[in-house]
Structures are given as C-alpha cells and as structure tokens.
Amino acid sequence: MIKIASVSLWLLIAGIAQAGDEDACTPAEDPSRIVVAGGSIAEMLYSLDAGGLIVAVDSTANYLPESKDLPSVGYVRNLSAEGILALKPSLILGEHDMGPAEVLSQISSVEVEVKRIEERHSTQGIVDKFVCIARVLDKEDAAREILASQFSDTVTSLEKANVLSADLPRAALILNFVDNQPIVAGANTSGDGLLRMAGAKNIFSDIEGWKPLSRELLIAANPEHLVVTERALKSIGGLEGMLSDPLLAATEALNADNVHVYAGMSLLGFGLQTLEVALSLKEAIE
C-alpha cells in the first residue's frame, strides 16, 4: 500500500517537473490553435505568415498591431491554467521565462503541448529562435528563405560588429527613469546583449541585472552613447528633460548628441525587429 502510494506520488512529482523540459524545436503535433506567451514569438509567427494560428497572446505582445484584437492571457509570468484552456488551444508556445511552472504543469496534465523557446541575447540567438519556431510549425524552409532574403545583410553586419576590440564605443542602456534615477542594463540582461550585438561596450557590465543607478555613478562612468527606451525618454520629459538635468547634461553622450531612442519591445524583445534595431544602433554609434 505504502509502495503504491509512494510510486503514485513519484509519478505526480515527475509530472510537475517534466513540463516543457524536452527539446522544444521539434514539429508540434497540432499547431492549429496556438496560445503565445511572449511578444517576440508572436512577432516571429506573424513573419512566418502563421498569425492565423494564434488564438491568444500575452500582454508582452501589446506592441504588435496585428494582435491587438486577440484575447490576452495576461502577463507572461502570471498565466492562468483555466483561462488558457478555455481557449481550447492545441499548443502553448512561450518564452523561456513563462510561468508559473505549476500552471504549465496543470496545462500539460490536460495533454496540451507546451513548448518553451530558448532565448539567447545575441544575433545568432535571434536567428536560432526564429528557426526553432519555424521548425515547430514545420516551416523551416520558409524561415531560412526569409532570413536569406531579408536579413542576411543585417546578420552579416552585426556578426562583424561582434568582434571584441579594445576601443569599442562606451555605452549605457537605460530602461526607465524612476524619480529621475536611471534603471540601467547590467550583465546578463537583454540590454547588455543588445549593446554587444551593436558593437558597443556596456560600461555597466560589472553590475548584475537591471539595477537602479545613482546619477553620480552615471556621470563618473561618462558614457559616449546613451541608448534609451521611448518610455524612459518620456518619463524624464524628453530630450529637453535630459538636457535640463545638469548631471545628465554633463555626460559625453549628451554633449555629443549621442542619445539613441527606440521602442522598448523592438529594442529588448529579441524578435526579428531587434536585429534591425541593433543594426541601426550600430550604424549610429560608428
């Protein structure tokens, strides 16, 4: 009796741990009704002309005009099992950080396929992610063709930039200003990856993660280039707001008019748009 109980307990536990652990880049059994958790994945599905298969997206896909009429399953890290199942999906396609894990295991227990797509913050990472998603839909050839016809120059130029050199332009990426205090990209963030893709040196790579930074440190580090999201620029009152702040105005970046502004999701979503943003940034800082 105890043995049966412990075996069934083990099976239950194994069931929780298993959800979405296997290789995700394989053809889905049935990709006819997809719930997408992750804006960049939705973006890539639209590029693959597979937008018609999407039945719902999460709130990180808000930047895509194509998906604005679709139901939203909430935030990528706060999904709800029953809400998603009510849409009768055949496949859940999500970013590496979708969650909570318990909700995904609940979804797998109803035998709905869950695929978690790996994300690496590099040019090759974006290409691999695109090909991976195409494989799930059995559209690898189409993906290769899109990459070859539309992105081969971009990828080649970006790969060239990625060579480590001693005197790369020194840049900082600001996600937002909270009470005039900048939140900057440290090591192991999408922002750090983007700066490397564009051939810039992240002056805050010795900080881990996204961190609020004292404005004094920003002046001391004196970046030659500032990459900011549209939201960050708005929160500090536009370029005039930055210039009217004596500390910010003292940086080389503002003196030389080297403030580069991009929409947050195209900048940090690591979909195909990010390739173009990275190239435009690379050309701007060279």
Add this chain to the structure above:
Amino acid sequence: MQEGFSSQMGEAQGGVSTELKFFFLLVMCLASVLSALAVGGVPLSLLEIVRGEASKLDLTVFSQIRAPRVMLAATVGASLAVAGAVLQGFFRNPLADPGLIGVSGGAALGAVAMIVLGSSLALPVAFAPFTMPMAAIFGSLCVTGALYLFSNYYGQFRIVTVLLVGIAFNALSSVGIGIFQYISNDAQLRSLIFWMMGSFGRAHWVTTVPCVLAMVSAVLVLITKSNSLDKLQLGENEAFHLGVDVKATKRDLVLLSAICVGAGVAVSGIIGFVGLVVPHIVRFTIGVRHKPLMIGSALAGGSLMVLADLLARVVALPAEVPVGLVTSAIGAPFFLWLITKVKP
C-alpha cells in the same frame, strides 16, 4: 472598542437563533464551493461529472485544476480567519491580524528566498514543487520560535512583548525581502512580485494536501482551546484562578496560529484582510464567545475566499487577477463601513 463591540453584539444577537445562523453559514459555504467548482474558464457541467459522462478533458480540468484550487482557497480562507479570530482575542485588540505578529512576513521571506536562490541550490528536480512551501513554513516557524524565545526572555510570556517583537520581525522580514528583490534577476523579480500579490492558481494536489492537512488540524486544535481563550479575556490572573494553564495556553495559541498562517502563505502568497475582517463580521452577527466565533469564522472565511478566488479567476478571462487584490478591494471598504457602524 472591545466594550463597544460587545454591547453591539448583545443587540445583534436578538431575533434569529444561533443555530439558524450557523445553518445559514453552512449553506453559504456549500453554495460558494459548489458554484466555484461549477464556474470557470472551461465550461463544464458538475452533473455530467457526477454521472461519469464528462469528457476526459473536462474531468482533468475538474480534478487537476479546479478541485485542488477550490479546496485550497476554502482551507486558506478558513485558516486565516480563525487565526485572525484567535489573535484578536489573544491580544485583546480588534486590529490584530495574522500579518501583525510577523508570521506572514517570515513565511514570505522564506518563499521569496526560495524564488531567488532556489535555482542555485541544485536540488533534485523531484523536490521542486515542495521547496517553496517548505521554505515558507520554515520561515514562519523561525519567526514563531523567535517570538516565543524573545517573549519568554523576562521570565513571562507577555502579550505586549509578543506584539512588539512581531512588529520588529515584520520590519526584519521586509528588509530581507528587499535584499532578495535587489539581488534577484529580472525574471525572478517579476515572479516575486506576482507571488506577493497572492494566488491559488498554483494549486496542485502534491503541495495542496500536506498544507491543507496542517491547516485543518491546527484549526481543529485551536477550536478546542476556545474555552481557555474566553477566560483569558478576563485578564491573565483571572484566567489563572479559573484553572487555565496560562503559559501553556498562550504558547499553543501562538504556535497554532503560526501554522495556520505559515501553511497558508506557503501555498498561496500573501492574501490580506480576510484574517482581519471575517472575525469582525462573525462577532457582529453570531457573538463574542470563541467557540462559535472560530467555527463561524472558519465557515465565513472559507466561503469568502472561495468567492474572491472565483471572481479573480473569471473577471479578466482568459487572464487572471491576483486574489489578494480582490480580498483587499472587498475587505478595506467593508472595514471602513464596519467602523462607522460601531460607534464608541
């Protein structure tokens, strides 16, 4: 304020008999559980499930997602409400709340530590579902233990010391949580924020059953202590002369409430106001004696939480609202209304 409440109770108790009120509470509890089981994102019929005619999908949704969730919500609601009733009686303070003595804070600190550090502990995958509840219970037990040691420091278990030490531990837990928020990465920070808002969406039989058992046993033992708690209302010396082992009773009350709160926070995050508001409603309608108060609080707290969770599940379909927001949104205005009703 206590006197104000009591005299109001006297008036409120006239008319309908207590048995009828309990019957009404029981019906309300059953009705809310049944409606929570019947309503949700996936349309399914309870009748078909009972008859065994439901499709496999409906059956799995019912048994793996909805049933554990409703059971967890009912138990956590009951256990937070009973813990609130006990602590309000214990501190002889109508504002006492499970959060007040630092136990929720300790549990939250344990869980948050696990969200941030869990991945670097390299535990076997099989432990994954248990790590958060265990860490939360460990956190609440640490606070409870420390509470007990500190309060006994001067040779007696003084209520005001417990309260002050609890406030200090709450502050310490917020510092700890703040540190973990600071060192967490982007993804961890976002899960942490949602965890702090409370949800039953993570309910799973494996983690639900042990926590439910812990909470139900703690509530049942607390109910057996109701008589001593009544006598404690007269003051500690008076209770002692009425034959209550004051020291042991106080220790048991604090430890058992800590289990109620710790196990609840462990599986559902921080859910405010139920522990504060529900005992007041019950005191208002049923009376101040602790046995009916605790039983009534368990029933009312369970129903309220099940209904709040139902609302949280369906109001933004296919997304979900954190249940902690729903309970606070209902609880806070209700509390204000209650204050205007009880004139000093």
